Amino acid sequence: MEPVLKAIQFVVDLGPAVMLPIVMTVLALCFRVRFGRALRSGLMIGVGFVGIGLVVSLLTNNLGPAAHVMSQRFGISLSVVDIGWPGASPLTWASRVAVLAIPVAILVNILMLLTRLTRVVNVDIWNIWHFAFSGALVNLATGSFAWALAAVAVHAAVAYKFGDWFAPVLEEYYELDGIAVPHGTSAYMGPVAVPVDWALDRIPVVRSINVNAGFIEKKFGALGEPMVIGGVLGCVIGALAGYDVKGILSLGIQMAAVMVLMPKVVKCIMEGLIPISEAARSSLQKRFSGARFYIGLDPAILLGDSQVISASLLFVPLTIAIAILMPGNEVLPFGDLATIGFFIAMAVGIHKGNLFRTLISGTIIMIITVWIANQTIALNTMLAKSVGSSLIANESTRIASLDQGGSPITYLMTQGLGGITNLNGFVVIGVLYVFCIVFTALIYRSRMARKRAAAAG
Numbered sequence: 001m002e003p004v005l006k007a008i009q010f011v012v013d014l015g016p017a018v019m020l021p022i023v024m025t026v027l028a029l030c031f032r033v034r035f036g037r038a039l040r041s042g043l044m045i046g047v048g049f050v051g052i053g054l055v056v057s058l059l060t061n062n063l064g065p066a067a068h069v070m071s072q073r074f075g076i077s078l079s080v081v082d083i084g085w086p087g088a089s090p091l092t093w094a095s096r097v098a099v100l101a102i103p104v105a106i107l108v109n110i111l112m113l114l115t116r117l118t119r120v121v122n123v124d125i126w127n128i129w130h131f132a133f134s135g136a137l138v139n140l141a142t143g144s145f146a147w148a149l150a151a152v153a154v155h156a157a158v159a160y161k162f163g164d165w166f167a168p169v170l171e172e173y174y175e176l177d178g179i180a181v182p183h184g185t186s187a188y189m190g191p192v193a194v195p196v197d198w199a200l201d202r203i204p205v206v207r208s209i210n211v212n213a214g215f216i217e218k219k220f221g222a223l224g225e226p227m228v229i230g231g232v233l234g235c236v237i238g239a240l241a242g243y244d245v246k247g248i249l250s251l252g253i254q255m256a257a258v259m260v261l262m263p264k265v266v267k268c269i270m271e272g273l274i275p276i277s278e279a280a281r282s283s284l285q286k287r288f289s290g291a292r293f294y295i296g297l298d299p300a301i302l303l304g305d306s307q308v309i310s311a312s313l314l315f316v317p318l319t320i321a322i323a324i325l326m327p328g329n330e331v332l333p334f335g336d337l338a339t340i341g342f343f344i345a346m347a348v349g350i351h352k353g354n355l356f357r358t359l360i361s362g363t364i365i366m367i368i369t370v371w372i373a374n375q376t377i378a379l380n381t382m383l384a385k386s387v388g389s390s391l392i393a394n395e396s397t398r399i400a401s402l403d404q405g406g407s408p409i410t411y412l413m414t415q416g417l418g419g420i421t422n423l424n425g426f427v428v429i430g431v432l433y434v435f436c437i438v439f440t441a442l443i444y445r446s447r448m449a450r451k452r453a454a455a456a457g
Contacts (some may be wrong), residue, residue: 019297021046023123024276031279044272051265052300056260059338062254065236067316067337069265070241080377083391084335085342085403088380092133092404094387097148097323101132104149112160113293120163120180120292121280122296127183131155133404134413137379140386151413158409158437160296162187165444166346167294173349174302176270179278180294181346185369185403186302190346191360191436192368194443197350200357212307212353229306230259233313240317259309266304268367273297302345311362312341314355319366331373336402338433343369369406372429375422376405379414408433 025042029035092098105128112118134155139148155175163182170176171192181187201207234255238248278297284293302308319333319340344362351357381398384391391399406408408429415426 001043004132006333018046019126020049020124023125024272026278027123028279031276033275033279037275041275042274045269046272048265048267048269048272049298049300051268052262052303053217055262055265055303058254059258063234063249063316063338064311066144066237066241066251067320068318068334070237071133071318073240073242078332078396079163080330080374080407081332081402082336082373082402083332083380083399084337084401085339087335087391087399088133088401088404089129090382091383091387091389091391092129094138094389095132095136095139095383097135097139097145097152098129098132100149101135101331102128104152105131108153108156109160110159116165116291117157118134118160119167119291119293120182120296121161121284122182123185124225124296124298127298128156130183130188130407131159134407134410136383137376137418140382141380141414151417154413155409159183159187161441162190163167163294163296165440166190166349166420168447169346169349170302171299174305174353176296176301178292179273179301180296181302182300184299185342186299186345187312187406188407188409189343189365189369190350191433191440192365193347193350193358194440195436196347196361196364197357198439198443198457200360209356210354211356227256227259229310230313231256235311237313237316241320255313259306262309263304263306267302269297269301283358299342299345300351303341303360305348305353306347307355307358308341308345311344311355311358312339313349314359315340315344315362315366318363322366323362323370326367326370329370329374329437330377331400331402331442333370333402339403341368368408368429368432369402371406371425372411373400373402375408375411376400376414376427380405408454 021042024045025038028038028041033041102125105122106125108119109118109122113121114416124181131152135148138151139145142148163180166181166187170179170181235248237255237357238251241247241251243251273295277375280295281291284291316337319337323331323333324327343365344358347361347365348355348358351361377398377400380400381392384399391397412426412430412433413420420426426433
């Protein structure tokens with residue numbers, strides 16, 4: 001068993017840009033894609049993820065510090081810093097739960113496929129860290145390794161269902177045929193946007209408001225293009241951070257570059273995926289009587305949409321404002337500010353690119369996220385101490401994370417299994433989130449029923 005675990009750890013340590021091409025090439029060969037084509041597809045996916053990494057680094061290295069300076073400039077005295085997913089994921093992979101989380105998540109996926117509880121074939125092994133994070137915190141909260149692995153399994157099962165439910169959103173809005181996003185903040189926060197969208201559809205006047213890139217371009221011409229919007233929002237954030245003219249203009253150009261480059265690198269991933277997804281669907285449909293399957297991928301592929309990037313830039317100051325105004329909040333949003341698009345990407349698709357609606361559901365999403373991140377500060381800090389992380393400078397240091405540390409799934413499991421420390425909060429989040437999940441499931445079932453009726457008619 002130990003050699004297998006070491007092999008898994010070695011693959012994980014390669015990182016997603018190296019791991020995914022290997023996994024995808026092997027997967028393509030399993031589905032009888034010719035070796036040359038399989039290798040090319042795997043490499044193209046790797047190139048795309050390297051590109052995404054570079055663009056995300058551009059965001060993180062420039063937008064992140066600007067947001068931090070902005071918060072300091074306005075006198076925000078929040079004592080616990082959000083380390084973001086770049087800080088939380090290494091802590092997770094260093095935990096004792098992480099290596100076993102991968103086979104557990106894969107086994108859950110296989111069992112759900114065999115029992116037809118999901119149609120998602122998850123190939124994004126790297127993002128199993130989200131499930132592993134839940135397991136690591138449950139392990140710390142309960143002291144039980146068995147409960148930790150159970151938490152990994154539960155989170156994985158719920159995530160694969162999210163992949164099923166939101167696959168139509170990816171097809172219809174993002175035009176990603178045969179692709180699912182069954183993990184990450186995009187998936188677990190998606191259900192919050194579904195009832196919001198349903199409710200807004202039933203409010204006169206409000207239901208007619210549709211602010212998107214097409215609307216902005218129609219009103220402002222070339223000034224409404226995504227590149228220009230990115231440049232303007234970058235300059236605004238630079239100005240709020242108190243940058244000089246050079247700094248403001250530099251941040252504006254960098255954010256304009258993100259708007260242009262992100263869709264281009266996502267296209268590389270899609271080019272690599274097409275032969276694999278076609279072969280996978282063909283093979284699985286033969287084995288499972290024509291059932292349709294989806295390839296589960298990183299939510300980063302959703303960042304190629306200009307509406308997602310625009311909303312991301314808008315939510316940098318909005319999230320800081322939420323943190324300032326929230327009573328009792330100690331968390332300073334920082335590490336995840338530059339990649340806040342992950343949190344609201346599924347909401348953008350659910351709202352069909354309507355930024356007005358995205359601002360409403362996104363605000364609710366970020367309020368929930370920041371509040372839960374406060375409740376998991378102690379467990380985040382314990383996790384960092386348990387793996388000997390350099391993030392813990394001294395005994396008084398505390399850390400938080402919005403991505404996963406602000407997850408309702410992780411919060412409800414740690415509280416439910418490890419002892420409820422905030423009964424009112426647990427009940428409110430529990431009732432709200434379960435309602436959103438059930439509502440989303442009913443909407444998905446209704447949509448599938450209409451599709452079957454249309455196909456039969």
